[in-house]
Ligand code: SF4
């Protein structure tokens with residue numbers, strides 16, 4: 249039963265490097281009765297290159313996609329924190345009638361959390377996790393409208409609803425190095441390795457993210473390696489007992505299968 | 515309220531002449547408490563830290579800030595903007611410095627991130643959607659270097675993470691107009 253219809257902006261990463269985030273988002277949303285309609289002609293949000301080089305172009309690139317969404321008449325959901333941020337800024341700057349949401353916002357709404365609890369097949373109680381929100385999902389509050397930006401809670405609520413063992417840590421919103429990965433991998437390596445080390449010290453089996461850039465940085469730039477980095481939607485698909493998860497695991501640089509098996513998640 | 519981001523007017527903000535006094539950035543409210551630099555993840559890698567960049571933007575000499583490699587290391591994580599006690603949009607000031615450096619043809623001391631941003635927008639303009647493989651190739655050409663992460667890239671390719679075939683071009687004619695409209699303003 250469809251309870252909600254949303255326009256969907258996957259963004260470039262979810263059609264490229266991070267297809268498992270795209271697939272798991274679609275799968276979980278469908279299972280929860282939320283229909284995603286991908287904007288047919290969406291184009292890149294411009295990411296940090298846009299606003300670094302040309303303010304006006306940056307706004308125009310976001311606004312173009314918002315116009316497509318306005319024509320479709322639904323709220324617009326983006327799973328990438330960087331796209332979400334650029335679209336959210338576009339929403340404000342162009343006084344768009346469209347509300348931009350991050351994929352986590354939809355799942356953490358009270359109604360969806362209830363559905364999640366009702367549909368739970370395999371509680372994740374054996375899995376110790378830390379939640380990594382990163383930067384652009386929460387900051388700056390003038391853009392995101394969030395009040396809990398120093399200690400966000402939405403992913404905590406979602407993962408608690410499926411019974412995961414959430415370990416407290418202080419690095420939920422520290423930066424992983426974002427778009428520096430290609431040109432300054434040394435900086436990303438320092439930041440991401442530190443995050444992975446802190447996650448390990450917090451007793452986590454894996455790090456859970458809600459952004460393809462965060463996932464890629466943490467998954468590929470750990471000095472010691474070995475700590476899997478998963479999308480929250482991948483774990484929700486497991487918790488809901490959905491079919492079609494196997495192909496995702498081999499696209500991770502740090503193989504999550506041993507940890508997931510040991511915790512009884514797969 | 516801080517924010518150089520509110521209001522439809524800001525959409526028409528021209529390329530900046532002066533950063534001091536730009537509505538919404540509030541650079542002139544800085545009292546050099548250094549909170550922005552204290553929370554910045556890359557301050558230690560920068561030649562000039564965020565609070566110094568704000569100071570230079572306000573009081574000059576601005577050329578020092580424009581040549582800095584620090585502005586290009588900023589990850590736009592928004593920690594500084596969020597935490598500034600005076601509502602200075604520090605990340606916005608740094609963006610404005612980058613835009614100004616580009617507009618006035620100033621060469622950064624380290625050109626790698628500028629090359630990356632240019633390569634990125636080249637790919638957006640040519641395809642509508644970024645294809646990671648093309649982006650990396652464009653970066654290598656722009657920066658005239660083999661990307662440091664090339665071995666990792668090969669590993670990711672083997673994992674099936676990096677599609678070889680680019681996505682279909684999308685709305686490229688329309689995008690070309692957007693790119694051209696932004697030029698020379
Ligand atoms: S936090 Fe704000 S007031 Fe303090 S140094 Fe940075 S910009 Fe200036």
Ligand code: SF4
Nearest residue numbers: 554588589591592594
């Ligand atoms: S936005 Fe840039 S300057 Fe500000 S804290 Fe983040 S990296 Fe540092």
